[in-house]
Amino acid sequence: MCSSEKVGGNGNDTLASSGKCNDQLTGGQGADKFICGEGTDTVKDYNSKEGDVILDPQNCEKIL
Numbered sequence: 001m002c003s004s005e006k007v008g009g010n011g012n013d014t015l016a017s018s019g020k021c022n023d024q025l026t027g028g029q030g031a032d033k034f035i036c037g038e039g040t041d042t043v044k045d046y047n048s049k050e051g052d053v054i055l056d057p058q059n060c061e062k063i064l
Contacts, residue, residue: 001039008032012051017041017059027052036060 002021008028015025017037025034026044031051034043036059043063046052054060 003039034060 002018003023004018004021005024005026006015007026008015008030010029012030012032013027014033014035015027016035017023017025017039020038022039022041023037024042024044027034028045029050034046034052034054036043036056038059040061041059043054043060046054046063054063
């Protein structure tokens with residue numbers, strides 16, 4: 001099984017899973033959008049007060 005880590009910058013980012021991989025998605029500053037996939041995905045740095053949104057929460061295994 002593959003895995004990857006995707007990290008956003010200081011702006012508003014869209015971070016998407018690699019599909020069937022086990023990914024870590026880390027937003028950073030700004031209003032970020034997270035899209036999880038079929039693997040075991042973890043969303044880090046989720047903050048709704050910054051405007052972060054998880055577009056498909058049912059596919060995210062961990063939200064930190």
